Amino acid sequence: MSDNKSNWPLWEVFVRSRQGLGHKHVGSLHACDAEMAIGNARDVYTRRQEGVSIWVVPADSITASSPSDSEALFDPANDKVYRHPTFYVLPDEVNHM
Amino acid sequence: MQALLRLGDDALVLGQRLGEWCGHAPALEEDIALTNIALDLIGQAQSYLTLAGTLDEDSPKTDDELAFLRTDKEFQNLLLVEQSNGDFGDTIARQFLFDKFALLRAEHIAQQAFDLDAAAVAAKAVKEIRYHADHSSKWILRLGDGTQESHSRIQQSLNNFWEFTGEMFAADEVDIAGAASGLLPDLSTMKVKWDSYINEILEKATLVRPEDGLMQTGGRKGVHTDELGIMLTEMQVLQRTHPGASW
Numbered sequence: 378m379s380d381n382k383s384n385w386p387l388w389e390v391f392v393r394s395r396q397g398l399g400h401k402h403v404g405s406l407h408a409c410d411a412e413m414a415i416g417n418a419r420d421v422y423t424r425r426q427e428g429v430s431i432w433v434v435p436a437d438s439i440t441a442s443s444p445s446d447s448e449a450l451f452d453p454a455n456d457k458v459y460r461h462p463t464f465y466v467l468p469d470e471v472n473h474m
Numbered sequence: 475m476q477a478l479l480r481l482g483d484d485a486l487v488l489g490q491r492l493g494e495w496c497g498h499a500p501a502l503e504e505d506i507a508l509t510n511i512a513l514d515l516i517g518q519a520q521s522y523l524t525l526a527g528t529l530d531e532d533s534p535k536t537d538d539e540l541a542f543l544r545t546d547k548e549f550q551n552l553l554l555v556e557q558s559n560g561d562f563g564d565t566i567a568r569q570f571l572f573d574k575f576a577l578l579r580a581e582h583i584a585q586q587a588f589d590l591d592a593a594a595v596a597a598k599a600v601k602e603i604r605y606h607a608d609h610s611s612k613w614i615l616r617l618g619d620g621t622q623e624s625h626s627r628i629q630q631s632l633n634n635f636w637e638f639t640g641e642m643f644a645a646d647e648v649d650i651a652g653a654a655s656g657l658l659p660d661l662s663t664m665k666v667k668w669d670s671y672i673n674e675i676l677e678k679a680t681l682v683r684p685e686d687g688l689m690q691t692g693g694r695k696g697v698h699t700d701e702l703g704i705m706l707t708e709m710q711v712l713q714r715t716h717p718g719a720s721w
Contacts, residue, residue, distance in 0.1 A: 385501065406502075406503050407501060407502075407503060408503060409616065410616075412612060413612065413616075416507065416608070416609060416612070417503035417504075417506075417507065419605075420503065420506045420507045420510050421502075421503055421506050424506075424510065
């Protein structure tokens, strides 16, 4: 363990706000081990009853898409409206869709 | 009433001490952890002091009157909890020694039927103190089994506070009457559990249990170290300067 707080690794925090919902990213924090990260997440992010379950993930375990790749990754979806269900006109006989 | 006053005073004084860390802890996350614990304790103090105040039939008092308008000689908290924060390790050592004591005591009070109001307060407190004990014991492990410096410093902190641990289990007439009524736990049985917990964590943390020497007492009788008076001066300044002020 380091005596320098800036050397504590960064953790990303995910909180499930209610049973049945997914864990949602709420922020990040520093902690020297996983147990401390859970404790800190409890104190920092669930003080006002925001959650029923917490995940913590070392921030360096997350691989993020690069903003410079965003054209290649996301733009091709822009002109493919047929991927949305609303593109299709349903026959009148089909109700309650 | 004395028993409830002691429960309230232990929580109030330690809560005020931990609150002094606000904005000063070694990391933002730890700052929030310590002040969360402080708020838990002040909440417990508020509940216990409210109950204690209503039991004084001659002159019922509010929780605020008990907290802000008594002198140090009227406080009945343990000497351990009034000791100043020192460094972060000192604060953790003090907390670690107190948490298990507080937890065992609250678990008993939550189960007894002599005073159901106190049982309700204790039942809520048990959940909070479990987290406090988890927090402090994990820090003892990290610091004890950490670097050479953290190891020697947390050992020194434990050695320094050890003389205040005897008071927790030194039963006087209030403890004996409380245990007889069922409200308070039997302190000698409780000490066995406290010892085994402390020994287990210290061993895991590669720390040495300090030798029992002369134990300081007096807190339960209102005979305090200088630390308490200084702390109360700050804590009570607003009510003393502007009596009855509220917001």
